[in-house]
Amino acid sequence: MCRSCERTTRSTAKWSPVIRAGEVVGHTCPACPKYDEPIRRTVNGAGVRFRVTLDLGADATGRRRQETRVFGTLGEARAYVLTRGAEVRSERLAGREVTGRDRMTLDTLCSRWLESKRGEVREVTRETYAHALKPVRRHLGARKVQSLTHADVLGLRTWLAREGGKRGQGLGEHAARASLTTLKQVLDYAVRAEGIVSENVARGVTPARGGGWFAVWTFRRLVDAFLTVCESVAYAHSRGVVHRDLKPANVMVGAFGEVRVMDWGIAKILGSALPTAEFEAPTSPTATREGMVAGTPAFMAPEQARGEVHRIDRRTDVYALGAILYYILANRPPFDGPSSAEVLVDVCRGEPAALVGRSDGPLLPAGLVRIAEKAMSAEPDARFADAGELGDAVAHWLDGAERRECALRAVARAAEARRLAKKEVRRARSLRDQAALELAALPMHAEEDAKAAAWEKEDLATGLERSARAHELEMENELNAAFAQEAELPEGHLMMARSFQRKHEAAEAAEDQLAVERLGLLLSHHLDALPTHWPGRGRLDAYLRGFGTLRLHTDAPAEGVLHRMEPVRRRQVAVKAFEVGPTPVSLELPMGSYVLELTDALGEATLYPFVIGRQGEVRHRPPGEDECPLHLPEDLEGDEVYVPAGWFEAGGDERAPYGLRKRDLWCDGFAMQTHPVTHEDWLRFLADQPDDEHVPRNDDGDALYSRGPDGWTLDRPDGSGSWQADAPVTYVTWHSAEAYAAWRAEQDGVPWRLPFELEWEKAARGVDGRVMPWGDTVDAAYCNLRGSLEGPPRLVEVEAFPHDVSVYGVRGLGGNSADWCADAYESEGPVIAGDRVVRDEGAPDARFRSVRGGSYRDGPEAVRCASRWRALPASRSGRVGVRLVRSIDPG
CATH class of the missing domain: 1.20.58 (Methane Monooxygenase Hydroxylase; Chain G, domain 1)
Structure with a gap:
C-alpha cells in the first residue's frame, strides 16, 4: 500500500521505498511525491529526491520509448516537466492541428495541468480553456478514485473502461465474471413481475418465470444491499471524494451478496480548485450528464440540478442515496418525465411525491420512509451530514427489523393458537348440539344408560371448551411476548x-x-x-x-324531524336532533335509539322509533319480502295511537316472570287506544246489553255496579262510595272483553279487537327492548304499582301518572291495570311464522288466555313489560281490564 495515497498493488517492485533511519518502512507509488513529505527514492542504488518519466511515444518499430530523469530538487523536476514535456508533445503533434487539449501537460508533482503556447507555459484555468477540462477532471478524478481501496468501490476499472484504457479489465468483463447485475435491473424486474414492497414478502416471482437469481430478492435483502452502498460511499466521503452520480444503474449486485458502487467518472474531489466544464444538452432523465449540471437528473440534488457547483458536497450524495431508497420503496424514481430538462425543473421546484398513504401498493415501513424523506430534503442542512450518518440510520432500522422478525414469529405462534381455539370451539358447539338433540328425543324418566352417550358428548365438549380457553390464553401470552420485542x-x-x-x-x-x-x-x-x-x-x-344507516321511504310525502332518545332522570326522553327534510330518508347515525317524526300534508304526525345497532342498517323490509314504503294512515281518531309496522326486540328480559327469549320480530301496523277502557265506557256498553252477563262482578259473583231506575250506575252496592268514571274497568271476563270489542266496532265502524300479546309488547316497549314504557328503570313514581300511593293500593284515573307513556304515546301500560289479550296462552310463546307476528287467537275453547301488563296490586318485578300472565277466559280479576286495537294495513 502506498504510504501517501494508500493505493494497493500485488507487487511494489517498481515502487520507491520509504526509508526511515536506514530501514524501509513502506513504499510510495510514482504519482505521490509531495512538498511536505520527506520521501527518499532510489534509482540504481543512488539516493535522489525526485524521478520523472516522460512517454516519448512509439519508434519506427512500434516500441514504446520513455525518458527517465532524476533530480535532486523539486524545482529542477518542474523545469524539466515544463520544457522537455512541451517539446515531446510538440514532436508527437507534428503534422496535425494542435488543439488546446493537445497542448496541455499534466504536472503530476503539483496535481495541475499546464499549457504550452508560443513558448510560454501557464496553468490551465476555466477562463483559458474551459471547454477542454473534461479529460483534466476525469484524469485527476481517476487518480483520486484509485486511492479508494474499499472492496465495494469499482472506481478505476470503471474509469479505464470509459477511457478505453488497456490496464486491467473493463467493468463489463468484471461484472460478467462475478455474475453481477445492476440494482436498477433488479428493481425494474420487480415492477414488471408486479412485485410488492413488504417487510417480509419476497419481491418479484420465482426464477422459473424468468428474471434470474434476483427474482426472489426480498425487501429486507434490498435494504441490506442499500446499507452496503451507504457504507461504500461513506468510505469515499472519508477520502474526500463525492460520487455525484449515484443511482440504481450505478450499483452492481450479485447472487452471493456482492454489492459494488461503480462509475466514478464525474466524481468530485472536495477541496479541488479545478474548474467545471460548460453546460451540455440534456438527453434521458436517467442518463448521466457531464458539464456544469453533471449527473443523472432523476437522482440529482436540487443544488446539483441548478448547477451550484460550489454547494456540491457529501450531502449531495446523501440526496442521491435517498433517491435510491425512494426507488426501492416506491418502485419508481423520485422524479420522472419525458425529458431530462423537465425532470430538472421538477427537481429544482422541491420534494417528490410523498411515500406515505399510497393507494397503489401495501403500506411502507414508516422508519425507512422518514429516512428517505430526510435524505431527500430540499435544503442540504436538513439532510444527513454524509453517507455514514445515513448508513447508521438504516442500520438502526435493520436492528429494529431483527427484533421485528423475532416478534413476528411470536405472532405466528399466536395465530396458530387462535386457529386451534376456533377449531375446538366449533367442535364443542357441534357436540353440544348433538347432545341436546339426543336428550330432547328421550323422555325425562329415561334410564341412565340411555343418556350416557349424550352425556359423554357434553363432557367432551366441556373439555374442548377448556382447551380452547387455554389456547386463547396462549395466544395472548405470545402476543405479549411479541410486544416485549417490538412494542x-x-x-x-x-x-x-x-x-x-x-x-x-x-x-x-x-x-x-x-x-x-x-x-x-x-x-x-x-x-x-x-x-x-x-x-x-x-x-x-x-x-x-358503531355508525349505522337508516333508509326509509313512505307511501305519502312527509317531512321528517329526527329525535334522539336521551336518558333524563331514569327515563328515555326524545330530544330533537335535527330536521331531516322530506322523505325518502337516508342517514348515517351513531349507535343509539331514535324516533323519526314524520308529518304528512294534513299535519298528521307518525312516530317511527328505530335503533341503530353497531354497524347496523335499518330498512323497512318485512321478512322474506322486498323493501316496502312505510304506510302513513289518514283515518286516525283522537283517542288512538298508530304503531307502525316494523321490527322490534321482543323478550330478552330475564327478570320478567315467564318472559320470552330475546328475538327480533316483525309486527304489522296497528292502532291502539290511548287509554284502557274505563268504567264510563263500560256503562255505555252495558246500556246496550239485553242482560247483565257482562256486569263486572267480584270473586263471589256479586255485581260491582248498582242498578238504578235508568240502568246501571257506578255506585258501589255496599254503599262505600262510587267507582271513578275515568278509572280502568276490571273484574270482567275475557268473553266480556271480546263482546265489548265487537260492540265498539259496530258503534265506530272500525274493526276493533283485543290486542295480541306481542302487539301489546311492542306498543309498550317500543323497538329497543326497554324494560318499561319510559325506559329501563322500574320506579313507583312513574306508574301505579304496589307502593305508588299512600294507603292501600287502588286503581286511579287513567291520566294520573303522566310518565307512564310509551314511545308511541300509549298511556297506562306500566301499571294501574293489566289487559286481556286475544291469543291463547302458550308457555313457549305465541305463534311466530318466519320472524313475523301472527294474529292467531288459537282454539276457541283454549283453556287459558294471555294477559299482559302490570297493575296496582303488583310489585316491581311483575310490572315489567316483558312479563307474561295467563288466566281462565271466564275468570275475573281486579287487576285485569280491557284495551282495544285495530289493524292498519297499507292499501
Whole structure:
C-alpha cells in the first residue's frame, strides 16, 4: 500500500521505498511525491529526491520509448516537466492541428495541468480553456478514485473502461465474471413481475418465470444491499471524494451478496480548485450528464440540478442515496418525465411525491420512509451530514427489523393458537348440539344408560371448551411476548384488537355494560397503536365507532324531524336532533335509539322509533319480502295511537316472570287506544246489553255496579262510595272483553279487537327492548304499582301518572291495570311464522288466555313489560281490564 495515497498493488517492485533511519518502512507509488513529505527514492542504488518519466511515444518499430530523469530538487523536476514535456508533445503533434487539449501537460508533482503556447507555459484555468477540462477532471478524478481501496468501490476499472484504457479489465468483463447485475435491473424486474414492497414478502416471482437469481430478492435483502452502498460511499466521503452520480444503474449486485458502487467518472474531489466544464444538452432523465449540471437528473440534488457547483458536497450524495431508497420503496424514481430538462425543473421546484398513504401498493415501513424523506430534503442542512450518518440510520432500522422478525414469529405462534381455539370451539358447539338433540328425543324418566352417550358428548365438549380457553390464553401470552420485542408491532396489535373485538361483541350480547366499557377501552388502545392505513384497521375503527344507516321511504310525502332518545332522570326522553327534510330518508347515525317524526300534508304526525345497532342498517323490509314504503294512515281518531309496522326486540328480559327469549320480530301496523277502557265506557256498553252477563262482578259473583231506575250506575252496592268514571274497568271476563270489542266496532265502524300479546309488547316497549314504557328503570313514581300511593293500593284515573307513556304515546301500560289479550296462552310463546307476528287467537275453547301488563296490586318485578300472565277466559280479576286495537294495513 502506498504510504501517501494508500493505493494497493500485488507487487511494489517498481515502487520507491520509504526509508526511515536506514530501514524501509513502506513504499510510495510514482504519482505521490509531495512538498511536505520527506520521501527518499532510489534509482540504481543512488539516493535522489525526485524521478520523472516522460512517454516519448512509439519508434519506427512500434516500441514504446520513455525518458527517465532524476533530480535532486523539486524545482529542477518542474523545469524539466515544463520544457522537455512541451517539446515531446510538440514532436508527437507534428503534422496535425494542435488543439488546446493537445497542448496541455499534466504536472503530476503539483496535481495541475499546464499549457504550452508560443513558448510560454501557464496553468490551465476555466477562463483559458474551459471547454477542454473534461479529460483534466476525469484524469485527476481517476487518480483520486484509485486511492479508494474499499472492496465495494469499482472506481478505476470503471474509469479505464470509459477511457478505453488497456490496464486491467473493463467493468463489463468484471461484472460478467462475478455474475453481477445492476440494482436498477433488479428493481425494474420487480415492477414488471408486479412485485410488492413488504417487510417480509419476497419481491418479484420465482426464477422459473424468468428474471434470474434476483427474482426472489426480498425487501429486507434490498435494504441490506442499500446499507452496503451507504457504507461504500461513506468510505469515499472519508477520502474526500463525492460520487455525484449515484443511482440504481450505478450499483452492481450479485447472487452471493456482492454489492459494488461503480462509475466514478464525474466524481468530485472536495477541496479541488479545478474548474467545471460548460453546460451540455440534456438527453434521458436517467442518463448521466457531464458539464456544469453533471449527473443523472432523476437522482440529482436540487443544488446539483441548478448547477451550484460550489454547494456540491457529501450531502449531495446523501440526496442521491435517498433517491435510491425512494426507488426501492416506491418502485419508481423520485422524479420522472419525458425529458431530462423537465425532470430538472421538477427537481429544482422541491420534494417528490410523498411515500406515505399510497393507494397503489401495501403500506411502507414508516422508519425507512422518514429516512428517505430526510435524505431527500430540499435544503442540504436538513439532510444527513454524509453517507455514514445515513448508513447508521438504516442500520438502526435493520436492528429494529431483527427484533421485528423475532416478534413476528411470536405472532405466528399466536395465530396458530387462535386457529386451534376456533377449531375446538366449533367442535364443542357441534357436540353440544348433538347432545341436546339426543336428550330432547328421550323422555325425562329415561334410564341412565340411555343418556350416557349424550352425556359423554357434553363432557367432551366441556373439555374442548377448556382447551380452547387455554389456547386463547396462549395466544395472548405470545402476543405479549411479541410486544416485549417490538412494542409497536402492527401485526400483534391487530390480532389483539380482533381478540378484544370478539370479547366485546359477546359482552354486548350479554348486555354486560361494565365489560363492554372495559373491552372497548382495550380495543381502542390497540387500534391507536396501528398505523392509520394498516390493513384491517378500517373495519375495526368502523366497528368501534358503531355508525349505522337508516333508509326509509313512505307511501305519502312527509317531512321528517329526527329525535334522539336521551336518558333524563331514569327515563328515555326524545330530544330533537335535527330536521331531516322530506322523505325518502337516508342517514348515517351513531349507535343509539331514535324516533323519526314524520308529518304528512294534513299535519298528521307518525312516530317511527328505530335503533341503530353497531354497524347496523335499518330498512323497512318485512321478512322474506322486498323493501316496502312505510304506510302513513289518514283515518286516525283522537283517542288512538298508530304503531307502525316494523321490527322490534321482543323478550330478552330475564327478570320478567315467564318472559320470552330475546328475538327480533316483525309486527304489522296497528292502532291502539290511548287509554284502557274505563268504567264510563263500560256503562255505555252495558246500556246496550239485553242482560247483565257482562256486569263486572267480584270473586263471589256479586255485581260491582248498582242498578238504578235508568240502568246501571257506578255506585258501589255496599254503599262505600262510587267507582271513578275515568278509572280502568276490571273484574270482567275475557268473553266480556271480546263482546265489548265487537260492540265498539259496530258503534265506530272500525274493526276493533283485543290486542295480541306481542302487539301489546311492542306498543309498550317500543323497538329497543326497554324494560318499561319510559325506559329501563322500574320506579313507583312513574306508574301505579304496589307502593305508588299512600294507603292501600287502588286503581286511579287513567291520566294520573303522566310518565307512564310509551314511545308511541300509549298511556297506562306500566301499571294501574293489566289487559286481556286475544291469543291463547302458550308457555313457549305465541305463534311466530318466519320472524313475523301472527294474529292467531288459537282454539276457541283454549283453556287459558294471555294477559299482559302490570297493575296496582303488583310489585316491581311483575310490572315489567316483558312479563307474561295467563288466566281462565271466564275468570275475573281486579287487576285485569280491557284495551282495544285495530289493524292498519297499507292499501
